[in-house]
Amino acid sequence: MLLSELLKGINILSEYEDREISDVTDKTHKISEGCAFVCVVGARFDGHSFAENAVKEGAKAVIVSRDLGLKEQILVENTREAYAIMCKNLCGCAVDKLTVIGITGTNGKTTTAFVIKDILSSLGIKSGLIGTVKNMVGDREFHTELTTPDPYDMHALFKMMVDDGIKYCVMETSSQAFHQMRLAGIHFETGVFTNLTQDHLDYHGTIEEYKRCKKTLFLNCDKAVINADDETGAYMSDGITAEVKTYGINTPCDYKAENAEFFADRVEYDLNGERVIFNIPGGFSVYNSLCAIGAVCSLGFGFTEVVNAISDASTVKGRLELLKTNTDYGVIIDYAHTPDGLEKALNAVRGFTKGRVITLFGCGGDRDKTKRPKMGRMATDLSDIVVVTTDNPRTEDPDEIIKEILIGTVGSKAEVISITDRSEAIAYALKIAKAGDTILLAGKGHETYQVIGKERVHYDEREVVADILSKM
Secondary structure, three states: OEHHHHOOOOOEOOOOOOOEOOOEEOOHHHOOOOOEEEOOEOOOOEHHHHHHHHHHOOOOEEEEOOOOOOOOEEEEOOHHHHHHHHHHHHOOOHHHHOEEEEEEOOOOHHHHHHHHHHHHHHOOOOEEEEOOOOEEEOOEEEOOOOOOOOHHHHHHHHHHHHHOOOOEEEEEOOHHHHHOOOOOOOOEEEEEEOOOOOOOHHHHOOHHHHHHHHHHHHHOEEEEEEEOOOOOHHHHHOOOOOEEEEEEOOOOOOEEEEEEEEOOOOEEEEEOOEEEEEOOOOHHHHHHHHHHHHHHHOOOOOHHHHHHHHOOOOOOOOOOEEOOOOOOOEEEEEOOOOHHHHHHHHHHHHHHOOOOEEEEEOOOOOOOOOHHHHHHHHHHHHOOEEEEOOOOOEOOOHHHHHHHHHHOOOOOOOEEEEOOOHHHHHHHHHHHOOOOOEEEEEOOOOOOEEEEOOEEEEOOHHHHHHHHHHHO
8 A cells, every 4th residue: 555545634744755555563573574663652662762673674664753864754743643544544444434333431331332232233233343352243253452452453343344244333442542542533423421430540640531531432423322320421421512312310311211120130111111121130231221222223223123122132241240050149250340330230239139249359450559448348338248359460469459458348347358369269259158149250250361460361250160169
């Protein structure tokens, strides 16, 4: 592809000689003969420091945000933005041929994304999905490392969708992705806001910056579906040009759930004259389903057919996932890893548990420390027994993380036990469980690994539970 074609849509601040380019990358280990190397400034490495070597290794162009005095350099305002747009151009602007639904918020993004895809499928619409658990092109599944992928991988997925005849894509859009401009050059038909609570402050620094990054979605969409019950909802809709529809339970809105009933395997409620049956339990499932219904209706599909279709939506892996254990107590895996997420999961579990609620969780290392005692308090407030353990300690001492969690449990009425090894902790929870109890294994969800030090070690709680029960 000609360099001039790759650079379409980018504000170029220097002259350059047009030439054929074989590929685009911002990674030093992926430089190839004839490629364009984009010098991105990261937290630990500045690509500008490698620009000269990139040319020696075969790069025909280096995209820079400051003058390096190289013949091959092309100066732009922001190399992150330029990289995203170049990846889009490299893939023939495939994303422009898709109707894209973007979902942002602290909790509920993954479930809402899968439910939207399930609704579209029930309506006979083939769609793509990009998110935390996996990426999908129709029924084909692809591994994912990030909630919102690197632009190169993301636009390759968009191209696969278009080549496969897909017209709709639903995707999770993270605050980091907006901050790093991974989504530059993408216009959304519909932007969806689930909720906002404390998370990722280790990255953003303040809740205000976290909110600002998420609002980027609503500055670049035609329609917006906003949670009216969340106090941040008004901020997300303020000053945007998109057509706004709201949903909620407690506030006057366009999609308001009424007469809700909660069961162990579903929720039911009335919505604008129709009865909604949604096969994922918990109060937060009312919000997720309202959100999904509003999003699909924003695409022009009929309200009644959308409500009927949502009854076919299935449970999402790692989101209140009930394991098949052949025991007289329940074992549920959930991704809850924030105070709000843990509260929602526990309220759901408490709603259908006849016996005791036994909660097992930990907090990630090298992440926001302020939420650790808050999660300790939340767990003990809503559980009968709490087992505090390890969850992705990374480079921190897991015992120190546990100590910080335990600060929030002081004075609680719940029984609190700390067991550092997560498998031993799970074995303990399974051993003490009685008929009618529910064990909530919180934090790992869909993840099948533990991050210890800088190594990612295989760890699937489904396998761990099965192995322990087989030996009991």
